[in-house]
Amino acid sequence: MTSWQHVPLPWKAGGLALGLVFFLAVALVKPIGVSTQFVILDGILWDAAVPTVVVPSEDAKSGYSSTNPYLDKSGGKYAKNVANPLNYSFVFVIAMMVGAFVSAILRGGVARDERAMPPVWRANFGDSVGKRYVATFFAGFLVLYGARLAGGCTSGHMMSGMMQTAVSGYIFSAGAFLIGIPAALYLFRKEG
Amino acid sequence: MEILLAILIGAAFGFVLDRVGATNPNYIIRMLNLSNLHLMKTILAGIGVASIFLFGGLLLGLVDPGHLSVKTAYLGVFIGGLLLGLGFAVAGYCPGTGLTALATGRVDALFFVIGGLVGAGAYMLTYAGIAETGLFGEHRRRQGHARTRERRRLPLAVERRGRRMAWHWYWRGLRADRLGVAGPDRDREQARCAGGIG
Numbered sequence: 136m137t138s139w140q141h142v143p144l145p146w147k148a149g150g151l152a153l154g155l156v157f158f159l160a161v162a163l164v165k166p167i168g169v170s171t172q173f174v175i176l177d178g179i180l181w182d183a184a185v186p187t188v189v190v191p192s193e194d195a196k197s198g199y200s201s202t203n204p205y206l207d208k209s210g211g212k213y214a215k216n217v218a219n220p221l222n223y224s225f226v227f228v229i230a231m232m233v234g235a236f237v238s239a240i241l242r243g244g245v246a247r248d249e250r251a252m253p254p255v256w257r258a259n260f261g262d263s264v265g266k267r268y269v270a271t272f273f274a275g276f277l278v279l280y281g282a283r284l285a286g287g288c289t290s291g292h293m294m295s296g297m298m299q300t301a302v303s304g305y306i307f308s309a310g311a312f313l314i315g316i317p318a319a320l321y322l323f324r325k326e327g
Numbered sequence: 328m329e330i331l332l333a334i335l336i337g338a339a340f341g342f343v344l345d346r347v348g349a350t351n352p353n354y355i356i357r358m359l360n361l362s363n364l365h366l367m368k369t370i371l372a373g374i375g376v377a378s379i380f381l382f383g384g385l386l387l388g389l390v391d392p393g394h395l396s397v398k399t400a401y402l403g404v405f406i407g408g409l410l411l412g413l414g415f416a417v418a419g420y421c422p423g424t425g426l427t428a429l430a431t432g433r434v435d436a437l438f439f440v441i442g443g444l445v446g447a448g449a450y451m452l453t454y455a456g457i458a459e460t461g462l463f464g465e466h467r468r469r470q471g472h473a474r475t476r477e478r479r480r481l482p483l484a485v486e487r488r489g490r491r492m493a494w495h496w497y498w499r500g501l502r503a504d505r506l507g508v509a510g511p512d513r514d515r516e517q518a519r520c521a522g523g524i525g
Contacts, residue, residue, distance in 0.1 A: 299396075
């Protein structure tokens with residue numbers, strides 16, 4: 136394996152690559168953000184089941200309105216993206232998954248025994264796959280509920296926000312690490 | 328054009344996330360329990376590099392300031408950060424790394440993403456109620472402003488100028504009071520003061 140294929144990359148090289156991507160995104164289009172697209176996907180699924188959830192509207196600034204107040208906010212900005220999934224932010228997230236998939240293939244994929252849980256989880260909570268899946272399900276719930284309440288996640292607030300020296304980015308990161316670090320110290324006392 | 332950029336930048340972002348180890352929950356959990364700070368260094372270096380390029384580009388006029396998007400700070404940002412922090416520690420995933428980890432073949436990430444979709448859905452359903460609680464200081468203030476302006480039927484600039492004038496004359500009047508300016512001078516000050524406010 137050549138040195139650039141070493142995962143994880145040395146932090147200096149990794150930081151440079153990560154920083155360049157975040158910079159390019161702002162320079163060419165807009166800051167990177169991910170968590171909104173969970174809402175958009177929910178909206179797409181919901182609208183597929185109940186077609187009246189998002190409808191074209193001449194009154195709305197975006198041209199679309201929704202019966203859901205969250206999709207309808209800011210002139211139906213989210214409602215419009217639900218109606219037209221081929222927009223920048225949604226395609227960005229799909230492409231992001233493809234990029235990660237390609238990278239994983241090139242480095243030989245994730246080891247079979249790591250696919251259900253990371254070693255540090257196994258060392259502290261044992262081999263139960265069900266336990267890990269239930270825990271990650273509820274963790275996912277908390278993470279996305281929190282990210283939507285905050286109006287952004289690790290990408291949008293922490294990386295994109297702090298690079299622009301946005302106060303909100305610092306407040307968000309303070310909150311995330313204020314709970315994240317003690318929780319991890321408490322839950323994961325044994326090293327994996 | 329924009330879709331092409333979404334594909335290119337998005338793919339580069341996902342590729343890099345995987346290469347720096349961010350799709351591996353082991354690195355995230357060990358960053359948070361402080362036993363391996365490699366990823367923390369990468370993230371901080373990334374923010375620094377992006378910041379230097381961004382502000383350099385802005386200074387040189389190479390970056391369109393219109394592309395910047397600074398999110399508002401309100402109480403919910405902090406509370407949301409706390410909630411996210413807990414889930415982040417338990418799973419070792421955040422929204423972006425959860426999706427990319429799923430793409431690399433991690434099964435626990437699939438449950439994280441499903442939980443995330445349910446969580447985002449729960450937020451959509453409770454949003455109207457949360458907006459009432461004042462967690463969005465920003466949201467309410469903006470509404471308040473709109474209401475005030477409508478009631479007064481005054482353009483914002485006029486309103487601001489009026490307020491500035493009122494303060495100016497208020498302080499002048501106060502100073503005149505303190506200095507004990509007597510007689511016609513004082514009366515004149517007070518008359519001007521009242522005129523300013525009126």
